[in-house]
Amino acid sequence: MSIMASRPVPRDDASWRRRRLGLFSVCLAALLLPICFSGGAVATPAIGAALHGSALEMRWITSAFMLAFGGCLMAAGACADAFGRKRIFLLGVGCLLLTSLALAFSRSALAVDWLRALQGVSAAATLAGGGASLAQDFDGHARARAYGLLGTTFGVGLAFGPLLAGLLIVRFGWQGVFAATAVVAALALVIGTRGMRESRDPAATGLDWPGTLSFTGALASFTYGVIQAPALGATAPEVIGALAFAVVLAVAFVAIERRVAHPMLDLTLFRYVRFIGVQLLPVATSCCYIVLLVLLPLRFIGVHGDSEVTAGLRMTALSLPMLVVPFVATQLARRIPSGVLCSTGLVLAAAGLAWLARTVGAPDTGVLCPALWPMLLIGAGSAMPWGLMDGLSVSVVPTDRAGMAMGIFNTTRVASEGVMLALVGAVLIALIGAQLPDMPGAVAPDVAREAVNRLVAGDMHGAMARAPAWGEAALRSAYEHAFATLLDRLAIVTLLCAIVVFACLSGKTRSGATDTADLGEPSTDTATP
Missing domain, CATH: 1.20.1250.20 (MFS general substrate transporter like domains)
Structure with a gap:
């Protein structure tokens, strides 16, 4: 036994163990993303009752997360290629950890809304960096199995996220949903630091800032106008202005993407x-x-x-x-x-x-x-x-x-x-x-x-x-x-x-x-x- 314990691990076995650790870290993070989405919805009534938030503030609890997630996903992918997939993944998971902890200690519904938006940005970086890193560590049938496991993990989060959130709320209050998210994010961060390999695209051209800002601005303005309309009235200047600004930014985005050498879209x-x-x-x-x-x-x-x-x-x-x-x-x-x-x-x-x-x-x-x-x-x-x-x-x-x-x-x-x-x-x-x-x-x-x-x-x-x-x-x-x-x-x-x-x-x-x-x-x- 002592001889076997002292024998050096073959290089291929060490590489396979590292890749499995990296895959486990990405899957842990992928488990969090649907729970962040559905868990926030289940916790919304409890958050509203505890923090006495307005109706609009309660609606933004989920919308802020999804808006930031969708608006930043493509930009996060470009950053992962340019600055390193592991770096962007770990940055995303680390921010997910910090925002989840901050959410657990929030004392106002408005603070919850802003932190949920930051959580959405973190989720975009996590998904973009983690998904891209798997393509570098696996190929052929192994890559198919890795992405299949990633999809299955995401499905588990979707299937059991609401139930898990409900159990945590009953036992620990609405803060328990975000505290649990922070614990899993910390585990994914530690494992990812050890198991993931850094990679980047040497031909990456960086981030298309004009395209990113116009796209995210159009998406945010449109969503803001739609959510504010029922509360302020469809003809309110704030609503009309937000929707008009969204149209202007959308047109600008199309014009920018048609002219830049390396478009985001x-x-x-x-x-x-x-x-x-x-x-x-x-x-x-x-x-x-x-x-x-x-x-x-x-x-x-x-x-x-x-x-x-x-x-x-x-x-x-x-x-x-x-x-x-x-x-x-x-x-x-x-x-x-x-x-x-x-x-x-x-x-x-x-x-x-x-x-x-x-x-x-x-x-x-x-x-x-x-x-x-x-x-x-x-x-x-x-x-x-x-x-x-x-x-x-x-x-x-x-x-x-x-x-x-x-x-x-x-x-x-x-x-x-x-x-x-x-x-x-x-x-x-x-x-x-x-x-x-x-x-x-x-x-x-x-x-x-x-x-x-x-x-x-x-x-x-x-x-x-x-x-x-x-x-x-x-x-x-x-x-x-x-x-x-x-x-x-x-x-x-x-x-x-x-x-x-x-x-x-x-x-x-x-x-x-x-x-x-x-x-x-x-x-x-x-x-x-």
Whole structure:
């Protein structure tokens, strides 16, 4: 035994151990990201009750995270290539640790909002640096297995994040969600420091600052205007100014990206019809899946009065299919065209949304409520394109442009989630306002807006305190009718996305390297759009 213990470890074994440590660190960080998203939604009612935040401050708890995440993801990828993937990953995880600790000790809802935005920036750096580092440490089948494990870890976070958040809130209060995040981030930081290898792209041109600032500014201004509109009124100068500024910045972004030598976003990729179809997939899954990860916990906890644990258990019905169905979809894609599978999944999700709308208002029977079956169908349908769209994002463009395509896709995915959350929240507020009885003199317009905003943020008690003339029964009835209408509209949008995705992605599938003939281009090795 002593001889074996003193024998030096072979060089290859040492390298493999280091790479496994690096993979473990990235997977730990990936586990945190969906928990940061869904855990914040579950904790929102408790944060609002403890810190007495306004309705707008409560809505920004999730939107600030998603906005910063989506707006900074592509810039973080460029920084990782230029300054080092390990360095950006460790910087992201370290900031995730610090912001999570600061969130646990926050004493105002406004501070929580700003820290959640910083947490989103940290998440972007973590994902960009960690994902890029795996591509340098693994190749061939090992790389496929590494990314498969990364996706599975992300799915575990989605599936059990709400339940874990609920358990932590019941045991430690809302601070427990962020304290637990800090502990896991610290573990990922220590392991990543030891196990990851530094790498960078020697040909990297650095960050496209004009493009980054204009894109992030447009996204932030649009989201701000949409979220502020229900509280201030759609015609308020602040709202109109924010939306107009978003349009100006969006136009400037397109002009900048068309002129710079090394753009952050290569707009010519949108000449590929199949590439456009792939970009619709995260938009569709945002409509039918991501928004429900936020709206349903607020409904269960804030409007129905369920405990955080009960809400977390119910949410597993929505996310549990993410652990199995993506793998099944990748196996089916060997025999069935990916476009057919993706559009079929979206049709199933749309049917689940319509079914869920029919269960709104049905009597609850504890954890096993009537909504569980349609939630399972929505989760299973959403998981089919979820398991395929990452691979499709790089397979529908020429091979030499795959990296840019992946960056655009990830940005579209996260940015669309943040924008969709803001839009759906605004629509739900408008629908509730239309359902409530008009009581001139009893409920002033500004008071009514604040009450409805609080209701959507999961604060039934705050809504009743602002507008006692309506009463709990009227508020709950208006919410349920509006929620059912919203689900029907989301089902229609998802179904339309399924039709467009099928039209864009129909045709031959490929099993090997990118074939530009499938993109509607001449079948040549150097084809350009």
